[in-house]
Amino acid sequence: MDLYKLTAHELLDLLKEKKTSADQIAQSYAQRIGKVDPQVKAYVRVRPRDDKAASGPFPLPIAIKDNICIRDNETTCCSKILAGFKPPYNATVIDRLSRAGVPVLGNTNMDEFAFGSSTENSCFGPSRNPWNKECVVGGSSGGSAAAVAADEAVWALGSDTGGSIRQPASFCGVVGVKPTYGRVSRYGLIAFASSLDQIGPITKDVTDAAILLGLIAGYDDRDSTSVDHPVPDYTQALGKDVKGLTVGVPKEFFIDGLDPEVKAAMDEALNVLKKKGAIVKNISLPHSDYAVATYYILATAEASSNLARYDGVRYGLRQIPAKANRTSIIDMFEETRRVGFGAEAKRRIMLGTYCLSAGYYDAYYLRAQKVRTLIKQDFEKAFKECDAVITPTSPTTAFKAGEKTSDPLAMYLSDVYTISMNMAGIPAISIPCGFSKAKLPIGLQIITKAFDEEMMFRIAFNYEQAAGWHKEKAPLT
Amino acid sequence: MGKHLITPKDVETIAHLARINLTEKEGETLTHDLENILHYVAKLEQLDVSRTDPTTHVAPLKNVFRKDEVRPSLSQSEALKVAVSQQNGSFKVPQVIE
Numbered sequence: 157m158d159l160y161k162l163t164a165h166e167l168l169d170l171l172k173e174k175k176t177s178a179d180q181i182a183q184s185y186a187q188r189i190g191k192v193d194p195q196v197k198a199y200v201r202v203r204p205r206d207d208k209a210a211s212g213p214f215p216l217p218i219a220i221k222d223n224i225c226i227r228d229n230e231t232t233c234c235s236k237i238l239a240g241f242k243p244p245y246n247a248t249v250i251d252r253l254s255r256a257g258v259p260v261l262g263n264t265n266m267d268e269f270a271f272g273s274s275t276e277n278s279c280f281g282p283s284r285n286p287w288n289k290e291c292v293v294g295g296s297s298g299g300s301a302a303a304v305a306a307d308e309a310v311w312a313l314g315s316d317t318g319g320s321i322r323q324p325a326s327f328c329g330v331v332g333v334k335p336t337y338g339r340v341s342r343y344g345l346i347a348f349a350s351s352l353d354q355i356g357p358i359t360k361d362v363t364d365a366a367i368l369l370g371l372i373a374g375y376d377d378r379d380s381t382s383v384d385h386p387v388p389d390y391t392q393a394l395g396k397d398v399k400g401l402t403v404g405v406p407k408e409f410f411i412d413g414l415d416p417e418v419k420a421a422m423d424e425a426l427n428v429l430k431k432k433g434a435i436v437k438n439i440s441l442p443h444s445d446y447a448v449a450t451y452y453i454l455a456t457a458e459a460s461s462n463l464a465r466y467d468g469v470r471y472g473l474r475q476i477p478a479k480a481n482r483t484s485i486i487d488m489f490e491e492t493r494r495v496g497f498g499a500e501a502k503r504r505i506m507l508g509t510y511c512l513s514a515g516y517y518d519a520y521y522l523r524a525q526k527v528r529t530l531i532k533q534d535f536e537k538a539f540k541e542c543d544a545v546i547t548p549t550s551p552t553t554a555f556k557a558g559e560k561t562s563d564p565l566a567m568y569l570s571d572v573y574t575i576s577m578n579m580a581g582i583p584a585i586s587i588p589c590g591f592s593k594a595k596l597p598i599g600l601q602i603i604t605k606a607f608d609e610e611m612m613f614r615i616a617f618n619y620e621q622a623a624g625w626h627k628e629k630a631p632l633t
Numbered sequence: 634m635g636k637h638l639i640t641p642k643d644v645e646t647i648a649h650l651a652r653i654n655l656t657e658k659e660g661e662t663l664t665h666d667l668e669n670i671l672h673y674v675a676k677l678e679q680l681d682v683s684r685t686d687p688t689t690h691v692a693p694l695k696n697v698f699r700k701d702e703v704r705p706s707l708s709q710s711e712a713l714k715v716a717v718s719q720q721n722g723s724f725k726v727p728q729v730i731e
Contacts, residue, residue, distance in 0.1 A: 581691030
């Protein structure tokens with residue numbers, strides 16, 4: 157039996173019946189990675205096997221995005237500026253996984269500092285979409301999504317600041333969850349935009365996502381934005397039907413640029429939910445058209461501040477200018493940052509610095525914070541009349557490698573359906589809802605109110621079981 | 634496009650604020666890219682936000698305090714393990730004061 161093809165809950169069942177062992181599972185994944193990763197390039201680092209790590213109740217190997225700190229294990233955000241950096245501590249999610257006995261397979265590829273929507277901004281080069289190697293994996297958690305889609309991990313963690321879990325999950329045909337802001341500790345997640353970042357699961361099906369979120373969620377006093385809210389058993393929510401639930405479909409998401417094949421898959425998915433007894437209602441999120449502009453001001457402003465720490469003083473890269481005979485510390489800062497950051501990182505730091513600089517702060521940053529309030533209020537109104545909002549995850553399927561690399565704005569606009577939820581701080585899941593004629597996966601997004609991940613999983617599971625798309629496997633040999 | 638929102642001189646100033654050396658070519662590309670992005674984000678001017686409060690974060694939290702007690706933390710030697718250059722238990726850098 158090919159163990160690597162199974163989901164976490166299927167493996168847990170086999171373990172319970174003593175039909176497999178932690179050792180066999182670990183072996184199966186090591187072989188699988190050896191076989192397909194040279195084609196997919198999901199991992200930037202594979203860890204040596206540690207049998208002690210798999211001694212808990214969940215010996216199900218996981219892939220970790222390269223921006224989540226693992227003690228004494230190189231963690232670089234796929235940036236030259238952190239080459240060789242070995243964090244002296246674990247992220248809280250890593251401690252939690254370790255307590256559950258989940259072994260870490262390795263670190264996955266990503267856009268440098270999570271800046272991107274295609275994983276083409278990695279200093280290690282891009283990953284390849286398991287469904288079509290000419291296409292991007294999405295981003296920024298592209299390596300994590302590709303690893304799960306290619307059966308190179310049971311499950312994975314990513315981080316989502318504006319869609320970085322959901323969009324690659326959609327492009328790779330797997331499940332991706334951005335939890336409520338404050339649900340999962342950000343301690344040890346290398347910061348991009350601190351008011352938006354959240355760690356979440358990428359899995360083969362909805363049940364696995366519910367299990368994994370349960371393992372990583374919960375209050376942590378080392379993250380001052382962690383919320384002390386009880387963590388339910390998310391798998392309990394899966395058994396409930398959707399009869400009488402109202403799902404809202406925002407008209408603003410069905411606009412120019414939405415691929416007709418994606419729209420058709422959405423319509424079909426809504427029919428499936430209707431047949432299961434859900435009520436589909438047309439709603440409006442009137443400020444949706446302003447989301448991308450708002451996000452790219454707020455996220456880059458926060459990023460420019462967060463990335464000020466990479467200056468060559470303490471850790472990571474230090475670059476001294478070649479020509480100078482005497483070097484000042486400012487020369488060192490400027491040269492380290494010139495050499496260490498890639499083009500997109502520089503672009504975002506520059507944009508963020510501009511938006512925060514004297515004379516422009518009110519016009520850009522403060523105004524964007526106010527529009528953020530409007531976007532958040534749109535959702536508050538929507539959740540007065542529906543239990544969940546449903547949209548496509550991305551307006552298109554995975555685009556061709558290189559297609560958007562020379563046009564930053566076109567790349568930013570590919571996040572149009574996922575960024576509002578980060579600004580509103582609410583949870584959202586992307587699940588497979590079909591394929592294009594070219595056999596590329598299409599993703600459906602289900603959004604609920606803050607701390608109502610149970611409703612999100614419930615609707616997602618009902619759809620998944622009725623539609624069955626999660627059973628399709630990428631054509632890798 | 635109408636008036637320029639950002640000039641090469643602005644880009645030079647921001648690069649200095651952000652402590653990034655830019656090559657001439659990078660400066661040109663960034664001027665062009667930032668100009669495009671700023672034109673796009675200018676759509677926010679269409680909205681009346683005069684009566685809207687800003688949102689800085691969305692977590693239902695305020696005044697996160699803890700007891701003022703010493704708790705386990707990284708030791709000096711653990712923290713210095715990642716140092717690029719160190720001397721006498723400190724991170725060592727090029728000369729700061731002339």
